[in-house]
Amino acid sequence: MSEEREAVPFNRPFMTGRELDYIRQAHAGGQLAGNGPFTHRCQSWIEARTGCRKALLTHSCTAALEMAALLLDLRPGDEVIMPSFTFVSTANAFVLRGATPVFVDIRPDTLNMNEALIEAAITGRTRAICVVHYAGVACDMDVIMDIAGRRGLIVIEDAAQGVLSSWRGRALGSIGHLGAFSFHETKNVISGEGGALLVNDERFAARAEILWEKGTNRGSFFRGEVDKYTWMDVGSSFLPGELVAAFLYAQLEEAEAITRRRLAIWRRYHDAFETLERAGVLRRPVVPEGCAGNAHMYYLLLESGDARDALLAGLREDGIHAVFHYVPLHDAPAGCRFGRVHGDMRHTDDVAARIVRLPLWPGVEPHQARIVESVFRRLGHEYERQEAGAS
Numbered sequence: 145m146s147e148e149r150e151a152v153p154f155n156r157p158f159m160t161g162r163e164l165d166y167i168r169q170a171h172a173g174g175q176l177a178g179n180g181p182f183t184h185r186c187q188s189w190i191e192a193r194t195g196c197r198k199a200l201l202t203h204s205c206t207a208a209l210e211m212a213a214l215l216l217d218l219r220p221g222d223e224v225i226m227p228s229f230t231f232v233s234t235a236n237a238f239v240l241r242g243a244t245p246v247f248v249d250i251r252p253d254t255l256n257m258n259e260a261l262i263e264a265a266i267t268g269r270t271r272a273i274c275v276v277h278y279a280g281v282a283c284d285m286d287v288i289m290d291i292a293g294r295r296g297l298i299v300i301e302d303a304a305q306g307v308l309s310s311w312r313g314r315a316l317g318s319i320g321h322l323g324a325f326s327f328h329e330t331k332n333v334i335s336g337e338g339g340a341l342l343v344n345d346e347r348f349a350a351r352a353e354i355l356w357e358k359g360t361n362r363g364s365f366f367r368g369e370v371d372k373y374t375w376m377d378v379g380s381s382f383l384p385g386e387l388v389a390a391f392l393y394a395q396l397e398e399a400e401a402i403t404r405r406r407l408a409i410w411r412r413y414h415d416a417f418e419t420l421e422r423a424g425v426l427r428r429p430v431v432p433e434g435c436a437g438n439a440h441m442y443y444l445l446l447e448s449g450d451a452r453d454a455l456l457a458g459l460r461e462d463g464i465h466a467v468f469h470y471v472p473l474h475d476a477p478a479g480c481r482f483g484r485v486h487g488d489m490r491h492t493d494d495v496a497a498r499i500v501r502l503p504l505w506p507g508v509e510p511h512q513a514r515i516v517e518s519v520f521r522r523l524g525h526e527y528e529r530q531e532a533g534a535s
Protein backbone atom coordinates (compact mmCIF):
# COMPACT_ATOMS: atom_id res chain seq x y z
CA MET A 145 0.00 0.00 0.00
CA SER A 146 2.79 2.43 0.83
CA GLU A 147 4.26 1.89 -2.63
CA GLU A 148 0.87 2.68 -4.12
CA ARG A 149 0.82 6.07 -2.41
CA GLU A 150 4.06 7.15 -4.06
CA ALA A 151 3.49 10.17 -6.30
CA VAL A 152 3.50 9.32 -10.00
CA PRO A 153 5.39 11.92 -12.06
CA PHE A 154 4.13 12.89 -15.50
CA ASN A 155 7.42 11.86 -17.05
CA ARG A 156 10.58 10.12 -15.90
CA PRO A 157 13.50 9.90 -18.35
CA PHE A 158 14.26 6.28 -19.20
CA MET A 159 17.91 5.19 -19.24
CA THR A 160 19.00 2.10 -21.15
CA GLY A 161 22.06 1.49 -18.97
CA ARG A 162 24.72 1.97 -21.65
CA GLU A 163 24.77 5.78 -21.72
CA LEU A 164 27.70 6.15 -19.31
CA ASP A 165 29.73 3.43 -21.06
CA TYR A 166 29.48 5.30 -24.33
CA ILE A 167 30.20 8.65 -22.72
CA ARG A 168 33.30 7.03 -21.16
CA GLN A 169 34.33 5.76 -24.60
CA ALA A 170 33.96 9.23 -26.08
CA HIS A 171 35.97 10.65 -23.19
CA ALA A 172 38.73 8.07 -23.70
CA GLY A 173 38.74 8.64 -27.45
CA GLY A 174 39.65 12.27 -26.93
CA GLN A 175 37.24 13.82 -29.42
CA LEU A 176 34.63 15.87 -27.63
CA ALA A 177 33.61 18.33 -30.35
CA GLY A 178 30.77 17.36 -32.68
CA ASN A 179 30.76 15.42 -35.96
CA GLY A 180 32.85 12.59 -34.47
CA PRO A 181 32.40 8.81 -34.28
CA PHE A 182 29.27 8.79 -32.09
CA THR A 183 27.63 11.51 -34.18
CA HIS A 184 28.28 9.39 -37.28
CA ARG A 185 26.86 6.29 -35.62
CA CYS A 186 23.71 8.14 -34.60
CA GLN A 187 23.27 9.67 -38.05
CA SER A 188 23.81 6.29 -39.76
CA TRP A 189 21.25 4.74 -37.43
CA ILE A 190 18.67 7.40 -38.32
CA GLU A 191 19.42 7.08 -42.05
CA ALA A 192 19.18 3.28 -41.97
CA ARG A 193 16.09 3.17 -39.80
CA THR A 194 14.08 5.93 -41.51
CA GLY A 195 15.37 5.79 -45.07
CA CYS A 196 16.10 9.54 -45.09
CA ARG A 197 18.83 10.66 -47.47
CA LYS A 198 20.88 12.41 -44.82
CA ALA A 199 20.53 12.93 -41.07
CA LEU A 200 22.34 15.66 -39.13
CA LEU A 201 22.26 15.68 -35.32
CA THR A 202 21.29 19.03 -33.81
CA HIS A 203 21.00 20.54 -30.34
CA SER A 204 17.23 20.22 -30.47
CA CYS A 205 14.26 19.81 -32.76
CA THR A 206 13.97 23.59 -32.50
CA ALA A 207 17.44 23.91 -34.06
CA ALA A 208 16.55 21.40 -36.79
CA LEU A 209 13.44 23.44 -37.66
CA GLU A 210 15.57 26.60 -37.73
CA MET A 211 17.92 24.87 -40.18
CA ALA A 212 14.92 23.93 -42.32
CA ALA A 213 13.79 27.56 -42.35
CA LEU A 214 17.30 28.69 -43.36
CA LEU A 215 17.43 26.10 -46.15
CA LEU A 216 14.22 27.53 -47.60
CA ASP A 217 15.76 31.03 -47.86
CA LEU A 218 12.55 32.52 -46.52
CA ARG A 219 12.06 36.26 -46.85
CA PRO A 220 9.91 38.57 -44.74
CA GLY A 221 6.31 38.17 -45.83
CA ASP A 222 6.69 34.56 -46.98
CA GLU A 223 4.06 32.31 -45.47
CA VAL A 224 4.27 28.86 -43.90
CA ILE A 225 1.06 26.91 -43.31
CA MET A 226 0.99 25.03 -40.00
CA PRO A 227 -1.31 23.99 -37.15
CA SER A 228 -1.84 26.25 -34.15
CA PHE A 229 -2.14 23.20 -31.89
CA THR A 230 1.62 22.62 -31.55
CA PHE A 231 4.73 23.61 -29.62
CA VAL A 232 6.03 27.17 -30.09
CA SER A 233 9.15 26.07 -31.99
CA THR A 234 7.10 24.96 -35.00
CA ALA A 235 6.21 28.62 -35.56
CA ASN A 236 9.23 30.35 -34.04
CA ALA A 237 11.73 28.73 -36.42
CA PHE A 238 10.04 30.47 -39.36
CA VAL A 239 9.24 33.71 -37.51
CA LEU A 240 12.99 34.06 -36.87
CA ARG A 241 13.42 34.36 -40.66
CA GLY A 242 10.66 36.98 -40.89
CA ALA A 243 8.10 34.56 -42.32
CA THR A 244 4.43 34.54 -41.29
CA PRO A 245 2.89 31.40 -39.80
CA VAL A 246 -0.57 30.81 -41.26
CA PHE A 247 -2.53 28.73 -38.78
CA VAL A 248 -5.03 26.13 -39.95
CA ASP A 249 -7.42 24.16 -37.74
CA ILE A 250 -6.91 20.53 -36.72
CA ARG A 251 -8.99 17.42 -37.37
CA PRO A 252 -11.11 16.49 -34.38
CA ASP A 253 -10.08 12.82 -34.63
CA THR A 254 -6.27 12.73 -34.88
CA LEU A 255 -5.71 16.35 -33.68
CA ASN A 256 -3.38 16.80 -36.67
CA MET A 257 -3.70 19.76 -39.06
CA ASN A 258 -6.75 19.16 -41.23
CA GLU A 259 -5.30 18.42 -44.67
CA ALA A 260 -8.64 19.30 -46.28
CA LEU A 261 -8.21 22.94 -45.15
CA ILE A 262 -4.65 23.44 -46.41
CA GLU A 263 -5.29 24.24 -50.04
CA ALA A 264 -7.66 27.15 -49.29
CA ALA A 265 -4.95 28.72 -47.07
CA ILE A 266 -2.39 28.89 -49.90
CA THR A 267 -1.64 32.36 -51.27
CA GLY A 268 0.95 33.75 -53.69
CA ARG A 269 3.33 34.13 -50.72
CA THR A 270 3.04 30.57 -49.39
CA ARG A 271 6.38 28.79 -49.48
CA ALA A 272 5.95 25.74 -47.28
CA ILE A 273 3.64 23.51 -45.30
CA CYS A 274 4.94 22.49 -41.88
CA VAL A 275 3.00 19.48 -40.60
CA VAL A 276 3.14 18.22 -37.01
CA HIS A 277 2.58 14.54 -36.28
CA TYR A 278 0.78 15.06 -33.00
CA ALA A 279 1.36 12.34 -30.40
CA GLY A 280 3.45 10.48 -32.99
CA VAL A 281 0.28 9.88 -35.03
CA ALA A 282 0.83 10.48 -38.74
CA CYS A 283 -0.75 13.25 -40.78
CA ASP A 284 -2.19 12.09 -44.11
CA MET A 285 1.09 12.53 -45.96
CA ASP A 286 -0.30 11.31 -49.29
CA VAL A 287 -2.76 14.20 -49.49
CA ILE A 288 -0.24 16.72 -48.15
CA MET A 289 2.57 15.71 -50.53
CA ASP A 290 0.11 15.81 -53.41
CA ILE A 291 -0.98 19.38 -52.56
CA ALA A 292 2.65 20.46 -52.18
CA GLY A 293 3.63 18.84 -55.48
CA ARG A 294 0.80 20.50 -57.39
CA ARG A 295 1.35 23.93 -55.80
CA GLY A 296 5.16 23.90 -55.78
CA LEU A 297 5.54 24.02 -52.00
CA ILE A 298 8.10 22.49 -49.67
CA VAL A 299 6.88 20.15 -46.91
CA ILE A 300 8.61 20.12 -43.54
CA GLU A 301 7.62 17.43 -41.06
CA ASP A 302 7.83 18.45 -37.43
CA ALA A 303 8.29 14.84 -36.33
CA ALA A 304 9.49 15.85 -32.86
CA GLN A 305 7.05 13.31 -31.41
CA GLY A 306 7.20 10.89 -34.33
CA VAL A 307 10.46 8.94 -33.95
CA LEU A 308 9.78 5.36 -35.15
CA SER A 309 6.20 6.04 -36.20
CA SER A 310 5.26 5.44 -39.80
CA TRP A 311 2.71 6.32 -42.47
CA ARG A 312 1.97 3.53 -44.97
CA GLY A 313 5.28 1.89 -44.10
CA ARG A 314 7.41 5.05 -44.39
CA ALA A 315 9.06 6.53 -41.30
CA LEU A 316 7.73 9.90 -40.18
CA GLY A 317 10.32 12.57 -40.89
CA SER A 318 11.40 10.83 -44.10
CA ILE A 319 8.39 11.71 -46.28
CA GLY A 320 8.47 15.51 -46.60
CA HIS A 321 11.37 17.38 -48.21
CA LEU A 322 12.79 17.95 -44.70
CA GLY A 323 11.98 16.44 -41.29
CA ALA A 324 12.86 17.24 -37.69
CA PHE A 325 13.21 14.88 -34.71
CA SER A 326 13.43 15.75 -31.01
CA PHE A 327 15.45 13.86 -28.41
CA HIS A 328 14.35 16.14 -25.57
CA GLU A 329 13.97 14.24 -22.30
CA THR A 330 10.17 14.27 -22.59
CA LYS A 331 10.25 12.40 -25.90
CA ASN A 332 10.56 8.65 -26.57
CA VAL A 333 14.30 8.49 -27.31
CA ILE A 334 16.34 11.08 -25.48
CA SER A 335 19.62 12.87 -24.93
CA GLY A 336 18.42 15.58 -22.54
CA GLU A 337 18.29 18.22 -25.22
CA GLY A 338 18.79 16.96 -28.75
CA GLY A 339 17.37 16.58 -32.21
CA ALA A 340 18.07 15.80 -35.84
CA LEU A 341 17.38 17.29 -39.23
CA LEU A 342 16.34 14.71 -41.81
CA VAL A 343 17.12 15.78 -45.36
CA ASN A 344 15.08 13.83 -47.88
CA ASP A 345 15.39 16.07 -50.92
CA GLU A 346 18.84 15.89 -52.52
CA ARG A 347 18.65 19.62 -53.39
CA PHE A 348 19.15 20.51 -49.73
CA ALA A 349 21.78 17.92 -48.72
CA ALA A 350 25.08 19.69 -49.43
CA ARG A 351 23.91 23.06 -48.14
CA ALA A 352 22.41 21.54 -44.97
CA GLU A 353 25.84 20.26 -43.99
CA ILE A 354 27.40 23.70 -44.57
CA LEU A 355 24.77 25.54 -42.47
CA TRP A 356 25.27 22.92 -39.76
CA GLU A 357 29.05 23.50 -39.62
CA LYS A 358 28.88 27.28 -39.10
CA GLY A 359 28.61 28.03 -42.81
CA THR A 360 31.85 26.24 -43.69
CA ASN A 361 32.70 23.25 -45.90
CA ARG A 362 34.41 21.53 -42.99
CA GLY A 363 32.55 18.30 -43.80
CA SER A 364 34.02 18.16 -47.32
CA PHE A 365 37.45 18.93 -45.88
CA PHE A 366 37.30 15.97 -43.47
CA ARG A 367 36.23 13.68 -46.28
CA GLY A 368 39.28 14.84 -48.25
CA GLU A 369 37.17 16.46 -50.97
CA VAL A 370 38.83 19.90 -50.56
CA ASP A 371 42.30 20.73 -49.21
CA LYS A 372 41.20 23.56 -46.92
CA TYR A 373 37.93 24.61 -45.44
CA THR A 374 36.45 28.04 -45.64
CA TRP A 375 33.40 30.22 -45.14
CA MET A 376 30.85 29.28 -47.81
CA ASP A 377 27.44 30.44 -46.66
CA VAL A 378 25.36 31.57 -43.68
CA GLY A 379 25.26 29.06 -40.87
CA SER A 380 25.52 28.49 -37.17
CA SER A 381 26.72 25.94 -34.66
CA PHE A 382 23.88 23.46 -34.91
CA LEU A 383 25.82 20.30 -34.01
CA PRO A 384 25.95 18.73 -30.55
CA GLY A 385 29.21 17.55 -29.00
CA GLU A 386 30.24 13.90 -28.87
CA LEU A 387 29.21 13.39 -25.22
CA VAL A 388 25.59 14.08 -26.15
CA ALA A 389 25.87 11.89 -29.25
CA ALA A 390 27.36 9.08 -27.11
CA PHE A 391 24.38 9.26 -24.75
CA LEU A 392 21.98 9.32 -27.69
CA TYR A 393 23.56 6.30 -29.34
CA ALA A 394 22.84 4.20 -26.25
CA GLN A 395 19.20 5.25 -26.57
CA LEU A 396 18.93 4.67 -30.34
CA GLU A 397 20.26 1.13 -29.93
CA GLU A 398 17.28 0.46 -27.64
CA ALA A 399 14.76 2.60 -29.53
CA GLU A 400 12.74 -0.35 -30.82
CA ALA A 401 12.54 -1.93 -27.37
CA ILE A 402 11.58 1.41 -25.79
CA THR A 403 8.82 1.84 -28.39
CA ARG A 404 7.48 -1.69 -27.81
CA ARG A 405 7.33 -1.04 -24.09
CA ARG A 406 5.52 2.29 -24.58
CA LEU A 407 3.07 0.65 -26.98
CA ALA A 408 2.17 -1.94 -24.32
CA ILE A 409 1.49 0.83 -21.79
CA TRP A 410 -0.56 2.76 -24.37
CA ARG A 411 -2.59 -0.36 -25.18
CA ARG A 412 -3.32 -1.01 -21.49
CA TYR A 413 -4.72 2.52 -21.09
CA HIS A 414 -6.65 2.22 -24.31
CA ASP A 415 -8.34 -1.05 -23.35
CA ALA A 416 -9.11 0.16 -19.84
CA PHE A 417 -10.82 3.37 -20.99
CA GLU A 418 -13.02 1.72 -23.60
CA THR A 419 -15.96 1.47 -21.19
CA LEU A 420 -15.70 5.19 -20.32
CA GLU A 421 -15.75 6.06 -24.01
CA ARG A 422 -18.84 3.90 -24.47
CA ALA A 423 -20.44 5.61 -21.46
CA GLY A 424 -19.86 8.92 -23.26
CA VAL A 425 -17.71 10.58 -20.59
CA LEU A 426 -14.53 10.82 -22.66
CA ARG A 427 -12.98 10.15 -26.04
CA ARG A 428 -9.84 8.06 -26.57
CA PRO A 429 -7.05 8.79 -29.11
CA VAL A 430 -7.59 7.80 -32.73
CA VAL A 431 -4.80 6.19 -34.76
CA PRO A 432 -5.87 6.20 -38.42
CA GLU A 433 -5.45 3.26 -40.74
CA GLY A 434 -2.07 3.55 -42.45
CA CYS A 435 -0.29 4.79 -39.32
CA ALA A 436 1.83 2.62 -37.07
CA GLY A 437 2.24 4.77 -33.96
CA ASN A 438 5.04 5.01 -31.41
CA ALA A 439 2.93 5.56 -28.29
CA HIS A 440 4.51 8.92 -27.68
CA MET A 441 1.55 10.02 -25.59
CA TYR A 442 -1.74 8.87 -24.14
CA TYR A 443 -4.42 11.50 -23.89
CA LEU A 444 -8.12 11.66 -23.06
CA LEU A 445 -10.64 14.23 -24.29
CA LEU A 446 -13.16 15.07 -21.59
CA GLU A 447 -16.70 16.36 -22.19
CA SER A 448 -15.92 19.95 -21.24
CA GLY A 449 -13.17 22.22 -20.02
CA ASP A 450 -14.66 22.12 -16.52
CA ALA A 451 -14.65 18.31 -16.49
CA ARG A 452 -11.01 18.39 -17.64
CA ASP A 453 -9.93 20.82 -14.93
CA ALA A 454 -11.76 18.81 -12.27
CA LEU A 455 -10.11 15.59 -13.42
CA LEU A 456 -6.64 17.16 -13.38
CA ALA A 457 -7.22 18.45 -9.84
CA GLY A 458 -8.60 15.10 -8.71
CA LEU A 459 -5.67 13.16 -10.13
CA ARG A 460 -3.33 15.61 -8.42
CA GLU A 461 -5.03 14.88 -5.09
CA ASP A 462 -4.47 11.19 -5.77
CA GLY A 463 -0.75 11.86 -6.31
CA ILE A 464 -0.88 11.48 -10.08
CA HIS A 465 0.69 14.19 -12.17
CA ALA A 466 -1.29 14.58 -15.40
CA VAL A 467 -0.99 17.66 -17.62
CA PHE A 468 -2.66 19.52 -20.46
CA HIS A 469 -1.26 21.31 -23.49
CA TYR A 470 -0.99 23.07 -25.92
CA VAL A 471 -2.04 26.62 -25.34
CA PRO A 472 -2.89 27.30 -29.01
CA LEU A 473 -0.43 29.54 -30.82
CA HIS A 474 -2.89 31.59 -32.89
CA ASP A 475 -4.16 33.70 -29.99
CA ALA A 476 -1.01 33.67 -27.85
CA PRO A 477 0.64 37.12 -27.66
CA ALA A 478 3.39 36.21 -30.15
CA GLY A 479 0.95 34.29 -32.36
CA CYS A 480 -1.19 37.42 -32.76
CA ARG A 481 1.89 39.51 -33.43
CA PHE A 482 3.64 37.25 -35.95
CA GLY A 483 0.97 34.92 -37.32
CA ARG A 484 -2.31 34.89 -39.16
CA VAL A 485 -5.28 32.57 -38.94
CA HIS A 486 -6.94 30.98 -41.95
CA GLY A 487 -10.53 29.95 -41.23
CA ASP A 488 -11.85 29.28 -37.78
CA MET A 489 -9.93 27.49 -35.04
CA ARG A 490 -12.93 25.67 -33.63
CA HIS A 491 -11.33 22.26 -33.01
CA THR A 492 -8.01 23.73 -31.88
CA ASP A 493 -9.74 25.82 -29.18
CA ASP A 494 -12.09 23.01 -28.24
CA VAL A 495 -9.43 20.30 -27.89
CA ALA A 496 -7.01 22.56 -26.00
CA ALA A 497 -9.70 23.04 -23.33
CA ARG A 498 -10.67 19.37 -22.99
CA ILE A 499 -7.42 17.38 -23.24
CA VAL A 500 -5.64 15.51 -20.43
CA ARG A 501 -2.32 13.73 -20.93
CA LEU A 502 -1.58 10.77 -18.66
CA PRO A 503 1.85 9.62 -17.45
CA LEU A 504 3.44 7.37 -20.09
CA TRP A 505 7.05 6.30 -19.60
CA PRO A 506 8.85 2.97 -19.39
CA GLY A 507 8.61 2.17 -15.68
CA VAL A 508 5.08 3.53 -15.12
CA GLU A 509 3.61 0.01 -15.43
CA PRO A 510 3.34 -0.72 -11.66
CA HIS A 511 1.34 2.53 -11.23
CA GLN A 512 -0.91 2.10 -14.21
CA ALA A 513 -3.83 0.33 -12.51
CA ARG A 514 -3.88 3.05 -9.87
CA ILE A 515 -3.91 5.80 -12.53
CA VAL A 516 -6.76 4.12 -14.38
CA GLU A 517 -8.74 3.60 -11.15
CA SER A 518 -8.26 7.22 -10.19
CA VAL A 519 -9.56 8.42 -13.59
CA PHE A 520 -12.62 6.16 -13.28
CA ARG A 521 -13.37 7.23 -9.71
CA ARG A 522 -12.90 10.93 -10.44
CA LEU A 523 -15.33 10.58 -13.34
CA GLY A 524 -17.88 8.85 -11.13
CA HIS A 525 -17.36 5.32 -12.42
CA GLU A 526 -15.97 2.17 -10.94
CA TYR A 527 -13.09 0.31 -12.54
CA GLU A 528 -13.00 -3.45 -12.39
CA ARG A 529 -9.43 -4.64 -12.59
CA GLN A 530 -8.95 -7.21 -15.30
CA GLU A 531 -5.75 -8.91 -14.16
CA ALA A 532 -5.71 -11.12 -11.09
CA GLY A 533 -3.12 -10.06 -8.56
CA ALA A 534 -2.83 -6.52 -9.95
CA SER A 535 -3.31 -5.08 -6.47
Ligand SMILES: *Cc1c(COP(=O)(O)O)cnc(C)c1O
Pocket residue numbers: 203204205206207230231233234276302304305325326327328337338339
Ligand atom coordinates in the same frame (compact mmCIF):
# COMPACT_ATOMS: atom_id res chain seq x y z
C1 LIG B 1 9.10 18.79 -28.32
C2 LIG B 1 8.63 19.45 -29.56
C3 LIG B 1 9.39 20.41 -30.23
C4 LIG B 1 10.69 20.95 -29.69
O1 LIG B 1 11.65 19.99 -29.50
P1 LIG B 1 13.05 20.40 -28.81
O2 LIG B 1 13.93 19.24 -29.10
O3 LIG B 1 12.75 20.59 -27.36
O4 LIG B 1 13.50 21.65 -29.46
C5 LIG B 1 8.92 20.92 -31.43
N1 LIG B 1 7.75 20.52 -31.94
C6 LIG B 1 6.96 19.63 -31.32
C7 LIG B 1 5.68 19.21 -31.94
C8 LIG B 1 7.37 19.06 -30.09
O5 LIG B 1 6.59 18.18 -29.47
